[in-house]
Amino acid sequence: MMRRDIFQAIADPTRRAIITLIALQAMTPNAIAENFNTTRQSVSKHLRILTECDLLKQEQQGREIYYSLQLEKMKEIDIWLQQFRKLWETRFHQLENVLATIKKQKK
């Protein structure tokens, strides 16, 4: 079994598009595949990869399978970004201070 990682999963543009597509409502593989210029089997592979790293959840309904996004898992990316968000906010406030100082000096 392949080692799956959320960052590796979102590296592919088709997979990112799938994530966005099903973010609002669950969809079947066939319905999803209709949105892309590729084969159903290729989309099926992407769905497998996304499911393997818990980004997608399957729900069987007769012979159809509905795939939906596991929003919770998306937060993992957000958590990783947190460290940098702190930095760019700090930098933003430093800029604010510089601007405030300049304004004061002009008075």
Add this chain to the structure above:
Amino acid sequence: MMRRDIFQAIADPTRRAIITLIALQAMTPNAIAENFNTTRQSVSKHLRILTECDLLKQEQQGREIYYSLQLEKMKEIDIWLQQFRKLWETRFHQLENVLATIKKQKK
């Protein structure tokens, strides 16, 4: 020339580690490589990939080259996440409302 993409760039764990490592201060390839169990040349390749998609900036100083993180570029990931952040905040507020309703009924 290879097509470079920020999402593909952060897919590799070593590259993510490099990003975190130089987030606070610029570093030379040799200094960066000391932190990993791999060759200097391999790190050099990662630096090239990260630089190609504008995540890193080079600054020559004599025969040394300092690499630093382009925080602005990291925001692109944040922007993509925005659409999902909206969704999970909405879901959180819905849960809040449910809890509030339950609390009211208990009175």
Add this chain to the structure above:
DNA sequence: TATATTTGCAACCGAACGGTTTCTTAAAAC
């Protein structure tokens, strides 16, 4: 029951990836 539909799996293919080794260039130190 026979046929059609939905889906996943296996095998294969060319391209890209991550790594190592070797070599070159350029600056610094002696």
Add this chain to the structure above:
DNA sequence: GTTTTAAGAAACCGTTCGGTTGCAAATATA
């Protein structure tokens, strides 16, 4: 001026990736 150091480039290797084709299983429809 010779040697050491910093760094990137090129060639190569095994593995993984994304895609296609063909097939099998299970459910729905006639």
